[in-house]
Amino acid sequence: MALLTANLFAQSPSNIENKISVRWEVPTGKSLKKNPTSKLIIQNNDSQQLALKDWSLWFNFIRGIDAKSVDSRFKLSHRNGDLFQIEFAKSNLTLKPKDTIEINFTTLGGLINYTDGPIGLYISYDDKGTYADIKKYDAQKNTFTQEQQRTYLEQKFASNALLAKGKQQDILPLPEQITVDRTKSFKLTNTISISNDPEFNNETALFIQFLQEQTAVKGQKSPNREAQIKIVKETGFADEAYALNIDNKGIEIKASTATGVFYGLQSLKSLLPATDWNSKNKTLNFPYAQIKDQPRFPYRGFMLDVARNFHSKAEVLRILDAMAQYKLNKFHFHFIDDEGWRLEIPGLPELTEIGSVRSANYKDGNAIQPAYGSGASTKEKQYLSTQDYMDILKYAAARHIDVIPEIETPGHARAAIKSMEARYHKLKKAGDLKAAEEYVLHDPEDKSIYNSAQNWNDNVLNPALPSSYHFLSKVIDEIKKMHDQAGVPLKVIDLGGDETPAGAWEKSPKIEAFMKENNISSVHDVWPYYINRINELCHSKGLIMSGWEEMGMKNFGTGMDVNPALADHSINLNVWNNLIGGGQEDLAYRLANAGYKVVFTSAYNNYMDMTWDHNFAEPGHSWVGLVDINKTYSFAPENYYINLAKDNSGNDLPKDFAKNKVHLTEKGKANFLGVKAALWCEKINNDIRLEEMIFPRLLAVADRGWAPEQSWENGENFDSQTYQKGYAAFMQKLGNDELKKLDKLNKGYHYRIPAVGVKLENGKLVANTDYPGFKIYYTEDNTEPTLKSKEYKGAIPLNNKSTYKFRTITQNGGLGIVSTY
Incomplete structure (x- = not known):
């Protein structure tokens, strides 16, 4: 293997990225659960000897690395977040033609599959601002021995x-009441007539569009009550409820609202077998059916992260179509995080000029650093324009989906912090100090030491600064304007609130002065102050504030627990942390029982970025365990413990496990809004992978939320x-x-x-x-x-x-x- 020799002659570093290939490997047949060894193998594919002294290797790695585990020939450094650099410590090292070198290092924590490996590899030349992406890289995708493979396949x-x-069930998601007689059917051929009450024109038009795109049957509007499909307004139905009847007289959908009609039409499409979804098919066969239906929960959601890795408007519209097909009605849009700001905000161009741009040249302040495989080179327009966002709003509204935008605060705010820091320096240099300080989000004198869940040490905005609230007010106002211009008024806005790391604010002079001014004795009390302050800001704008579970919690000195003081302040909470064996399995119920409105966003069941099983070739995270579709379907939202048998590590739970946990009370049930799936995109940098992680598991979430x-x-x-x-x-x-x-x-x-x-x-x-x-x-x-x-x-x-x-x-x-x- 690696032969490292003294440098015999001067070698230009130019074009190194095209001359080498890199492979990541891990041990085969061994457990990778605790601090395994990773190996980067660099091969010289060129006919010339390569000097190593003039360049270094950079990459993103989602796991931690013991920097001291590399041998003395190399220097490994963690820069920030998931960005690492390997330098060649000995200046006289070279790599012979067709030869390889191995760089071994200890991975902190475990490895689950190939997507844990290094990504976004690039070369830097002497840190002089010259960078290039490595063209040839691959990762090992199998760690099973033959015996392990066969055992796995048999299981x-x-x-x-x-x-x-x-x-087989007849409709997905499963209706509340349904009777189907497949021995009889009502046939629609060639051109069919559809009548509807005028306020259901949009829903009827979408169904006619479906017929046009998926079948050879044409639908045409008819005023005749004898139409083959009748869509009728009738009082007495709940907002999302409908009745669907199919017999020898035709098809009739009754509802009190356009939403109910829309869902009735989705059920009609679900009754139609896939074989009839054929562009050459001129006959549709619907079985006789009687259905009375309404959803179990008013909130049936999906959260999409386009901050970690950007996904376009076109892809978002595809996701909305699938959500509508399966009666999901809340789209939680996560477009802001440490690694990217993905929405244009009028008046604050730096948010996208800086915050949406990731580049190896980030040290000049005109970009943020590479993350999650973005590589050295910048990509064009990695954000949504105001028009893009308004198009999404209109598209979602037509399909009875509410868009809930999220502005991550106070943690996960690095892209915003760096963008506003660049704005500050630009305006200060121009001589306008007042304008420069208008939206500053950090205290430059803050010496606090912390490490976030994603290994950032500078990602928390400072709640002692009036400019932090001024910034949030500005961003909320601009998003609210987009909603108004789109004709889709904003009702709920999410302000994040998750994973603010321990240690933040503890050594900030601004926080120290703020605490004295407000008679706050502990930095832990800054948290509920901030949450209440931003909640009041939202209320002043006529909005309900949503956020992650920590908004309803406080550190009372022994860790985070339910904070009853804000339970009656109209805050909606997305509760994700229910790792089995982690002690917070009942957190959703404790918060709902206390008075918070809760959406159960169970990471254990509904995080779509989790890996399917323990095959190394399956992509995804694993910190919450494996999430196949069985685990998603087994989610019992209001009786969560009923089918839990093992903890997050696979160990058997005590038989009295559930008895020691808080259960949902009647008060809690009244505060229980529903369920949600979430997809975080750290490992998902293209639309194909995005959809493969969402589907088919999202259909199980839809069934659990509706049935x-x-x-x-x-x-x-x-x-x-x-x-x-x-x-x-x-x-x-x-x-x-x-x-x-x-x-x-x-x-x-x-x-x-x-x-x-x-x-x-x-x-x-x-x-x-x-x-x-x-x-x-x-x-x-x-x-x-x-x-x-x-x-x-x-x-x-x-x-x-x-x-x-x-x-x-x-x-x-x-x-x-x-x-x-």
């Missing part, structure tokens, strides 16, 4: 086999057989029907293609998939399966000399993970 096979037991409480959710004892029957019915609808529709909606979504379970039975290999309805292809010669490979149709006699590879492949060319046996 997957057993889990998958349970999905075959049960009757009535199931029998397995009640009581103290979990009825696993009843649960499994319902889960199998959901999964069959998902795999056999709904994912086939996602193949066609908006020209196709990139959902996670199911992986293959494999088992040896009586000398033959049998295979199945994570969810039904997909074809398996296989090879016997260790090559990757394609659509031209053999299709699996039954047990395969095992040849011990062969290596079998199985993979699910869709007709659109979507590829599942390869299972090797």
Whole structure:
């Protein structure tokens, strides 16, 4: 391997990024849960010897690194956030042609899969402002030995086999009351007539658009009450409720509101099998059905982070379409964080001029540092213009989705802090000190030492500064104006409030003076002061403030706990922290019982950025454990402990675990708004990965938020057989029907293609998939399966000399993970 020799001749550092390749590797067959070794292998692909003294290697790494673990030839430094630099400490080192060097380092904490590896690798030349992205980089994607692989595949096979037991549900999400007779059907052919009350014109138009895009059947408006589809306004229905009836007379939807009509039409689309979603199909067959339906919860949400890695307006609109299809009604839009400010704010151009730009040249103050794989080079327009945002608002409103914008404060505010710092220096240099100080967010004399959850040491705005509140007021006003101009008034705004690190503000002279002025004895009391202050700011603008759970908590000296003092201050809380075994499993209930309005954003069940299972080839985070669709569907929002058996580390929970936890009271139920899924994008830098992490798990969240409480959710004892029957019915609808529709909606979504379970039975290999309805292809010669490979149709006699590879492949060319046996 690595041969490092004395530098024999001068070598120009130019074009190094094109001359080398880098690979990340970890040990195979060993546990990676505690401080494993990572290895970066650099290869010289050039025909010339390369000197190492004139350049250094930079990369983003989401885990921590023991800087002292590298050998003396190298110097490893943590710069800030997830940015690291490796320098070659010995100035006379070179790399021979086609040779490699290895840089080993200890990773702090565990590793779960290849997306934990270094990303965004780039070269810097002598720190002189010359940088370039490395062109060739890959990461190891398998750590199983053959024995481990086979055990894993057999466990997957057993889990998958349970999905075959049960009757497929008729509509997703499951309605409150439904009767379907599939022996009878009402047919619509060629051109169909639709009548509706005038206030339902938008909903009818969207349904006609669906027919035009997905079938060969045309819909036309008809004033005739004898129309084949009648959409009727009738009093007495709740806001989101509807009734749907299909018989030999036709299809009739009744509702009191346009929202109810819209959801009735989504159910009609769900009843229609995927085979009828065909641009050449001129006949639609609807089974006879009687449905009375309304959602279980008024809040059924999805949070999308476009701050860590940007995703465009076009992609957001695609997500809104899918949300609408499955009756999700709240879009929590997270476009501001430490690593990016993604919304244009009139009057504060620096927020996007600086805060949306990540560059290796960040030290000049005209950008923020590379993060989460952004690399050395800047990308154009990594933010939403005011018009983009207003377009999103209108699009969402037409689909009965409320957009809830989030401005992260006081932590997770680094992009804003750095942007306003650049504004300060620019205006101060121009001689306008008053204007320069107008929106400053940090105390330059602050010597506080802290480390945030994402390893930042300078990401918390200062609540002692009047300019901090002036800044928030300005941003809120501008967002409110965008809503007004779009004709979609802002009702709720989210001001973050999560993960402000311990140690922040403790050594700020501004905070010290502020505490004396306000007779505050502990820095812990600055927190509720700030929360109350920004809540009053929101109320003064006619808005409800939403935020993460910490807004309803306070450090009473022994850690954060429920703060009853603000419970009656009309604050909506998104409660995410329920790691099993972490002690906060009942936090959502304690906050709701205390009087806070709560949205249960269960990280344990509904964080879409979590990895599916412990295969190293599966992408995603793991700090909350594995989140497959079974865990998402098993979420019991109002009786959370009923099916919990193991803690976050996989250890068995005590039998009396639930008895020692707070349960939801009647008061708490009245404050329980609903459920939400969330997708954080640290590891998601393209739209394909984005959609693969969201789907199909988001459909399970939609079902949990809409469907009535199931029998397995009640009581103290979990009825696993009843649960499994319902889960199998959901999964069959998902795999056999709904994912086939996602193949066609908006020209196709990139959902996670199911992986293959494999088992040896009586000398033959049998295979199945994570969810039904997909074809398996296989090879016997260790090559990757394609659509031209053999299709699996039954047990395969095992040849011990062969290596079998199985993979699910869709007709659109979507590829599942390869299972090797």
